[in-house]
Amino acid sequence: MASSNTSTISARERARAANAARLAEEQERLKKVEDDLVRFFKAQESREKIADDARVRIERIREETDTKLADADRSGAAAIADLKSRGETVASIAQLTGLTTTEVNKLLRSTKPKQKSEKAPADKTASKEDSSPAPAPASSTDPAALAS
Numbered sequence: 614m615a616s617s618n619t620s621t622i623s624a625r626e627r628a629r630a631a632n633a634a635r636l637a638e639e640q641e642r643l644k645k646v647e648d649d650l651v652r653f654f655k656a657q658e659s660r661e662k663i664a665d666d667a668r669v670r671i672e673r674i675r676e677e678t679d680t681k682l683a684d685a686d687r688s689g690a691a692a693i694a695d696l697k698s699r700g701e702t703v704a705s706i707a708q709l710t711g712l713t714t715t716e717v718n719k720l721l722r723s724t725k726p727k728q729k730s731e732k733a734p735a736d737k738t739a740s741k742e743d744s745s746p747a748p749a750p751a752s753s754t755d756p757a758a759l760a761s
Contacts, residue, residue, distance in 0.1 A: 690720040697721060 696706050707714045
């Protein structure tokens with residue numbers, strides 16, 4: 614009966630060894646799954662950071678572009694105003710620049726100080742501004758501007 618007992622121990626040891634090997638493989642598989650998930654979530658975090666950084670850079674570029682466009686628009690409007698001050702008519706400026714007379718008048722109005730346009734609607738202001746001399750710049754007579 615000793616051999617029966619020995620074969621039972623041997624069978625039990627073999628079953629435990631097989632089970633231990635299976636559990637070790639399962640643990641290794643779970644460890645690899647965990648590592649894969651960690652890589653995935655790090656990649657997601659990286660992706661979100663990259664997208665956020667891009668949004669910030671795009672917004673900064675848009676702001677810079679808006680500033681540069683506004684500067685270019687002011688420069689163009691000042692050139693139109695200079696043409697007008699040298700005696701060119703709105704019609705001749707329109708012909709020379711390829712703009713419409715409406716666009717030329719709009720550019721001319723944009724070079725005028727904003728005080729008049731804030732007090733009166735734009736349509737009334739345009740006709741008054743064309744017939745009256747331009748007011749002095751606000752910064753030279755404004756006490757608040759002089760104080761700063």
